[in-house]
Amino acid sequence: MILEELRKRVYAANVSLPEYGLVKFTWGNVSAIDRELGYVVIKPSGVEYHNLRPDNMVITDLEGKVIEGELNPSSDLMTHSELYKAYPEIGGVVHTHSTEAVGWAQAGRDIPFYGTTHADYFYGGIPVARSLTAGEIHSDYERKTGTVIIETLRERGSSYKVVPGVLVRHHGPFTWGKTPEEAVYHSVVLEEVARMARLTEQLNPKAEEAPTYLLDKHYLRKHGSAAYYGQK
Numbered sequence: 001m002i003l004e005e006l007r008k009r010v011y012a013a014n015v016s017l018p019e020y021g022l023v024k025f026t027w028g029n030v031s032a033i034d035r036e037l038g039y040v041v042i043k044p045s046g047v048e049y050h051n052l053r054p055d056n057m058v059i060t061d062l063e064g065k066v067i068e069g070e071l072n073p074s075s076d077l078m079t080h081s082e083l084y085k086a087y088p089e090i091g092g093v094v095h096t097h098s099t100e101a102v103g104w105a106q107a108g109r110d111i112p113f114y115g116t117t118h119a120d121y122f123y124g125g126i127p128v129a130r131s132l133t134a135g136e137i138h139s140d141y142e143r144k145t146g147t148v149i150i151e152t153l154r155e156r157g158s159s160y161k162v163v164p165g166v167l168v169r170h171h172g173p174f175t176w177g178k179t180p181e182e183a184v185y186h187s188v189v190l191e192e193v194a195r196m197a198r199l200t201e202q203l204n205p206k207a208e209e210a211p212t213y214l215l216d217k218h219y220l221r222k223h224g225s226a227a228y229y230g231q232k
């Protein structure tokens with residue numbers, strides 16, 4: 001069985017999703033990529049987390065061909081694949097239907113930058129990508145879901161290195177990171193800042209976003225200037 005170690009890590013990252021309260025039933029998936037082989041290790045589709053094992057993770061190439069595995073890969077595989085192709089420095093992708101983030105995605109709103117918890121991991125608001133057109137949905141749904149994520153960051157002038165997650169309208173959040181573990185971390189942070197932002201607006205409907213100099217201070221303090229200039 002190939003990629004034994006990466007299988008174990010992807011398995012552990014997937015079973016951490018319900019532990020962090022990010023998923024119900026099978027509403028989420030984690031993958032990782034081995035850049036040398038060009039292979040993706042991903043959660044099998046429709047399998048409950050308590051039935052996951054390292055040996056039932058599915059290995060595919062970036063075009064979706066199953067290299068190793070008895071089960072079908074997650075239905076979101078081609079979205080993960082598009083992100084791996086577009087973002088060469090990521091090593092892991094997570095998709096969930098976490099409740100707070102889905103609320104903002106269904107409302108069609110970016111998650112505003114209201115405070116320092118947000119600033120430590122996301123340089124600016126967390127964008128919501130446009131809905132897919134009927135043609136996109138019928139032609140190549142999962143791949144186009146990746147496309148609108150990539151398009152959104154490009155249109156906002158944001159680097160994937162400093163905004164490691166996007167909401168897909170009417171769907172939910174996708175996050176990424178250098179590793180599957182970091183991608184999960186960003187999913188947890190995104191869900192928490194989504195909840196904080198909702199509470200902020202409930203407590204003060206006229207709440208204003210935090211100033212950019214606070215964003216700079218916190219983001220740079222944690223990630224250093226190189227990551228910050230990835231924004232350019």
Ligand SMILES: O=C(CO)[C@@H](O)[C@H](O)COP(=O)(O)O
Pocket residue numbers: 026027028029043044045046047073074075076095097
């Ligand atoms: O967005 C969806 C379905 O709406 C998917 O993300 C599922 O929630 C998980 O699918 P599998 O990974 O089990 O194929």
